[in-house]
Amino acid sequence: MSPVKVLHRLFLDQVRKFEDGLDNNEEIGVYLASSADGRCLRVEKIGYRDPYFIILEGLINDDQKAKLIQHVTQISVLFIPLRVSSSENRQPRRFGFEIPDENP
Template sequence: MEVRTPLIAEMNRAINKQQFDRDNPVIAVFKGLHEYVTGFESSLDDDHEVGARLVTFGQSIQIHVQNIGYKAPFLITFTGVDSTGSQLQLVQHVSQLSFLLVAVPKLQEKPFRVGFIWDK
């Protein structure tokens, strides 16, 4: 019978999570999005925030991005609002991802900065 201490059990969980992160394509895509969005966001002035223009079926929607998250193994989620203030959530498979970053005028006094929801 194998006896495991809490420390060994925690180490095993950490090793399994590291292996999962390496083997899961959504983690790499999410980390790349994080780098691109934070880089883009750092170039914005105080009158703009990160927006995205989504083009599907001949229609274009512009959103003010509030959060980006993921659901393993293949889904990326984007939440935000459109120019009318309507709440939006886009759920997209990593193989279909196309995300055009645009600077959009802020909707409130203080510009919103994107939150990243890790390890959903």
């Protein structure tokens, strides 16, 4: 298995574990350890491209679309809970995924 597939699986597993501890009105946000400007990415999608890139997509400041393409050797993130206000009129996002078993 390629390094990025291994990291992707581990990353998704950590997202799932973090989400298990969130309140009903919270969703996952990510601060990037390599970003000095203090912006938080409200994660909407996590993907990868072989052989070496993890891709995070979402919103910064709740309205600006963002996509981070990060090399597997450079990824460092801080997960944080983000409250979804009642004025947003929506449920918090959860990553509804299962990591497929590659060894049936």
